[in-house]
Amino acid sequence: MSETDKRALEDMARQEYPYGFVTPVEEDRVAKGLNEDVIRLISAKKGEPDWLLEWRLKAYRHWLTMTEPRWARLCYSPIDYQAISYYAAPRMNARPKSIEEVDPEILRTYDKLGIPLAERAALAGVAVDAVFDSVSVATTFKDKLRQMGILFCSFSEAVREHPDLVRKWLGSVVPPGDNFFAALNSAVFSDGSFCHVPRGVRCPMELSTYFRINAKETGQFERTLIVAEEGASVSYLEGCTAPRRDENQLHAAVVELVALDDASIKYSTVQNWYPGDREGRGGIFNFVTKRGRCKGARSRISWTQVETGSAITWKYPSCILQGDGSSGEFYSVAVTNHRQQADTGTKMIHIGKDTRSTIISKGISAGFGQNSYRGLVRIAPGAENARNYSQCDSLLLGDRCGAHTFPNLDVQNPTAQVEHEASTSRIGEDQLFYCRQRGLSPEDAVNLIVNGFCKRVFKELPMEFAVEAQKLLSVSLEGSVG
Amino acid sequence: MLEIRDLMAGAGDKPVLKGLTLDVRAGEVHAIMGPNGSGKSTLAHVLAGRDGFAVTGGSVRFEGKDLLAMSPEERAREGLFLAFQYPVEIPGVGNSYFLKSALNAVRKHRGLPELDAHEFLQLLKQKARSVQIAENLLNRPVNEGFSGGEKKRNEILQMAVLEPRLAVLDETDSGLDIDALRVVADGINAMRSKERAIVMITHYQRLLDYVVPDRVHVLLDGRLVRSGGKELALELERQGYAALEKEFAGNR
Numbered sequence: 001m002s003e004t005d006k007r008a009l010e011d012m013a014r015q016e017y018p019y020g021f022v023t024p025v026e027e028d029r030v031a032k033g034l035n036e037d038v039i040r041l042i043s044a045k046k047g048e049p050d051w052l053l054e055w056r057l058k059a060y061r062h063w064l065t066m067t068e069p070r071w072a073r074l075c076y077s078p079i080d081y082q083a084i085s086y087y088a089a090p091r092m093n094a095r096p097k098s099i100e101e102v103d104p105e106i107l108r109t110y111d112k113l114g115i116p117l118a119e120r121a122a123l124a125g126v127a128v129d130a131v132f133d134s135v136s137v138a139t140t141f142k143d144k145l146r147q148m149g150i151l152f153c154s155f156s157e158a159v160r161e162h163p164d165l166v167r168k169w170l171g172s173v174v175p176p177g178d179n180f181f182a183a184l185n186s187a188v189f190s191d192g193s194f195c196h197v198p199r200g201v202r203c204p205m206e207l208s209t210y211f212r213i214n215a216k217e218t219g220q221f222e223r224t225l226i227v228a229e230e231g232a233s234v235s236y237l238e239g240c241t242a243p244r245r246d247e248n249q250l251h252a253a254v255v256e257l258v259a260l261d262d263a264s265i266k267y268s269t270v271q272n273w274y275p276g277d278r279e280g281r282g283g284i285f286n287f288v289t290k291r292g293r294c295k296g297a298r299s300r301i302s303w304t305q306v307e308t309g310s311a312i313t314w315k316y317p318s319c320i321l322q323g324d325g326s327s328g329e330f331y332s333v334a335v336t337n338h339r340q341q342a343d344t345g346t347k348m349i350h351i352g353k354d355t356r357s358t359i360i361s362k363g364i365s366a367g368f369g370q371n372s373y374r375g376l377v378r379i380a381p382g383a384e385n386a387r388n389y390s391q392c393d394s395l396l397l398g399d400r401c402g403a404h405t406f407p408n409l410d411v412q413n414p415t416a417q418v419e420h421e422a423s424t425s426r427i428g429e430d431q432l433f434y435c436r437q438r439g440l441s442p443e444d445a446v447n448l449i450v451n452g453f454c455k456r457v458f459k460e461l462p463m464e465f466a467v468e469a470q471k472l473l474s475v476s477l478e479g480s481v482g
Numbered sequence: 483m484l485e486i487r488d489l490m491a492g493a494g495d496k497p498v499l500k501g502l503t504l505d506v507r508a509g510e511v512h513a514i515m516g517p518n519g520s521g522k523s524t525l526a527h528v529l530a531g532r533d534g535f536a537v538t539g540g541s542v543r544f545e546g547k548d549l550l551a552m553s554p555e556e557r558a559r560e561g562l563f564l565a566f567q568y569p570v571e572i573p574g575v576g577n578s579y580f581l582k583s584a585l586n587a588v589r590k591h592r593g594l595p596e597l598d599a600h601e602f603l604q605l606l607k608q609k610a611r612s613v614q615i616a617e618n619l620l621n622r623p624v625n626e627g628f629s630g631g632e633k634k635r636n637e638i639l640q641m642a643v644l645e646p647r648l649a650v651l652d653e654t655d656s657g658l659d660i661d662a663l664r665v666v667a668d669g670i671n672a673m674r675s676k677e678r679a680i681v682m683i684t685h686y687q688r689l690l691d692y693v694v695p696d697r698v699h700v701l702l703d704g705r706l707v708r709s710g711g712k713e714l715a716l717e718l719e720r721q722g723y724a725a726l727e728k729e730f731a732g733n734r
Contacts, residue, residue, distance in 0.1 A: 439644070449575070452623065
């Protein structure tokens with residue numbers, strides 16, 4: 001590879017993180033450390049019912065008995081759970097009743113992030129729940145959705161306004177003791193989004209949550225719960241950014257999806273947490289549990305993720321295919337630059353008959369980045385005629401990065417059809433030369449090739465996010481003609 | 483248009499071109515013929531600026547400019563086009579999108595306005611018809627899953643869209659059946675013009691039945707050992723390269 005090509009690859013790997021600013025707001029925060037009093041305090045601040053406090057405490061007590069998982073191909077110094085503040089919220093006089101009452105400093109933050117919250121300026125066709133550190137600060141288009149019977153609000157509001165629904169579904173997909181980070185989240189989760197789409201309703205707009213970490217030495221532990229009743233459908237987007245800091249910050253979220261008969265949920269993520277600097281200082285530790293339950297027959301859950309941020313990513317959005325004829329999909333682009341490490345993939349658990357799953361994973365490694373795909377396809381004994389197709393491709397930019405694939409298959413029914421394809425390739429010198437011979441600069445050539453590599457996944461993203469994802473890979477709009 | 487003087491170049495450490503001199507003027511079509519290993523493809527790659535081919539002596543001027551000082555993309559934007567012997571696949575990148583990006587990079591360099599999607603599509607469809615490329619190939623990823631003949635025709639399509647000043651065709655006839663060869667030859671003939679020069683690099687004479695060159699050169703062991711008109715190609719066809727190799731063996 002020539003010096004110019006190398007430089008183009010390095011420039012690509014050296015892109016500036018544009019969201020690294022800090023918002024100057026006064027925050028109300030809980031002192032560092034974790035114990036039952038802290039959990040009681042969080043619960044009290046949110047005015048929670050007793051059952052939820054008990055639920056948290058039970059999770060906490062269980063967490064104390066667990067050890068942090070170390071099976072992932074990730075290397076990081078131990079996390080001091082007593083050095084984190086578990087709650088930080090911008091100080092507000094009262095709960096803002098409308099977006100006009102939200103601290104202008106916070107509104108400006110979201111403007112800067114490209115997520116205007118004032119509805120006249122808001123992205124057309126996208127309702128946003130804005131989570132700032134530990135609290136939701138605003139939710140747009142709430143009333144419009146409400147007219148259709150769709151509940152879309154912060155998790156705290158859902159606990160207050162719709163306690164029965166929350167109680168019915170909370171922990172039904174990711175139980176409090178599911179894993180170390182899920183247990184921690186269950187104990188200390190502060191806010192997040194809640195969405196309930198009633199029977200037969202197709203949500204007419206994209207719903208979205210934008211997570212922003214602002215406060216120092218805090219963790220963000222949000223919880224998202226989406227329920228689509230019989231025949232309902234919803235498309236949900238999630239975006240995340242954080243300030244540039246030299247210390248690592250912990251983000252341990254839980255997302256639960258439930259789809260009943262003939263319901264469909266499409267969940268898309270563009271994860272752009274601060275990734276740390278070139279030497280690997282700072283950045284978000286992203287330990288996230290995301291799981292969907294296709295509870296009903298012919299239900300469908302589709303995960304699409306574009307993971308470009310975080311120092312550490314540990315994340316396996318999964319589907320439990322319980323209903324007969326249900327289907328699960330996982331489309332992923334994971335990029336690791338500098339010293340970033342990602343261990344990500346999915347689990348497709350086939351339980352019902354005639355269940356289908358598709359896994360498309362694209363890993364891109366640059367700089368010293370380490371990128372692992374880890375997946376499980378399990379076909380339970382009763383899952384007659386289950387089918388899975390998996391494709392895991394890795395692209396290496398440069399010669400100091402790594403790509404790894406850990407596919408696991410567990411087939412317990414002989415009627416299953418399971419296909420797995422995998423490839424690892426270095427960005428081709430011949431491809432770069434071909435593009436340059438046609439007049440493209442090395443930078444444009446790299447962008448073109450990487451974008452082409454990710455095309456299959458970008459196609460799954462809603463338009464607004466596809467554009468953002470392509471920008472994230474600094475790519476001009478591909479496919480406008482082709 | 484193209485002045486090559488005593489060009490010496492190697493692939494890695496191995497010297498391949500050993501003092502090659504060639505003049506190509508606008509409007510001319512030249513054929514460079516030679517046996518395997520004579521340096522044909524090295525010449526094509528050195529002209530296009532590929533890495534791994536080190537120039538150790540001589541000079542190349544393209545329209546009066548020092549070609550060897552330019553990056554591959556600068557050469558392309560200045561109007562040098564290489565039709566690849568083995569066209570490269572770029573998965574996920576639409577053929578027409580790729581070509582639009584390339585054309586606009588070239589147009590920008592020449593101070594022309596970039597074409598929008600609609601204008602480009604009109605142009606592309608017209609050019610595609612002229613080289614008999616099925617429209618569905620325009621929307622497929624670049625060369626991915628194309629047959630050998632489709633790949634070569636796609637190179638000719640790219641040439642037709644980019645309208646280079648100098649086109650170097652590296653074994654564009656290899657691997658083509660007679661029908662495909664005719665289509666490719668028609669495409670090349672359509673590109674002939676007073677302002678444009680074409681250099682065809684080929685092992686066999688058969689392409690020259692369809693694209694009649696103004697000059698034919700024989701490349702042997704890194705040098706042009708014979709030059710002549712189109713009848714030289716026929717002579718080579720009759721006698722093979724062996725006789726020439728024998729004749730020039732003493733010079734090595």
